């Protein structure tokens with residue numbers, strides 16, 4: 001059961017466990033810099049089950065995403081899904097679009113009680129998607145798997161990376177998301193970590209236009225939309241509502257495609273456990289607050305100074321710290337860290353300057 005309200009001081013809305021970094025693909029944006037082989041120090045099956053037991057302590061219906069690499073590279077993934085489902089966790093999976101993602105495997109995962117499967121589509125055609133994924137045939141395999149998920153009754157999420165190379169593809173991808181019957185489109189605004197450092201982000205002005213477009217898509221699309229590492233989507237939605245109504249309402253903004261009303265950012269509603277058990281505020285903020293082999297996951301999330309700082313909007317610096325939207329947005333802490341080394345600095349992808357703010361602006365190192 002999905003909890004109605006989540007206190008993000010107490011528990012993450014989304015807990016991601018990167019079960020392995022192994023993957024047959026070598027995508028340009030890969031945060032994990034995926035490897036062809038499993039790491040010898042990965043959490044074992046038993047350690048993984050212990051981690052799921054700890055996740056259960058966050059409370060009823062904790063959402064757990066098994067990610068990678070390719071989580072299906074492990075031969076115990078189905079067992080881990082079953083284990084989590086038995087303990088009342090909402091288990092979801094982000095497999096890679098490879099030939100290992102067969103209809104039989106998808107059906108078995110659906111039968112095990114998997115709640116949702118997320119697949120990445122970064123181009124509107126085989127040509128553009130395969131070039132981004134550096135694998136001929138990836139688009140076809142992904143679309144085939146998406147249709148198999150639908151036949152298995154498994155809700156589908158599509159993940160898309162927004163960067164200079166993919167941004168013009170978004171309208172075509174939007175059509176594909178609808179055609180595949182996805183329930184949610186997760187639009188990830190590139191943070192330059194891992195292999196993603198070789199890609200160009202879009203400029204703050206372009207990001208603003210993309211977000212305005214996404215708000216119009218969300219009002220008529222048959223699927224939900226959420227942004228990842230771009231919480232200022234909420235600020236854009238609120239500004240648009242205010243200008244449409246001429247009022248001051250909609251202070252909190254609309255709930256997004258997964259029912260979030262305030263911004264979920266690294267360490268605040270979000271936690272990431274690496275393949276070797278390190279706990280990070282997100283997969284894009286490589287500063288570990290502990291390791292589940294040494295310390296309880298719940299304690300790390302609730303009590304580590306890094307996570308506590310990230311949950312305090314008044315600890316933010318620069319224009320994010322002065323911004324009236326910091327409670328519902330707060331900016332991408334991962335991007336701030338990637339550009340400045342300070343996770344509490346301003347998000348350089350946001351074009352908004354709060355009224356009366358005359359302090360320093362983030363380095364305009366993003367391409368225009």
Ligand code: SF4
Pocket residue numbers: 231232235319320321323324325326329330331332346347350351352353354
């Ligand atoms: S300045 Fe910071 S808190 Fe304000 S809208 Fe932009 S990213 Fe969000």
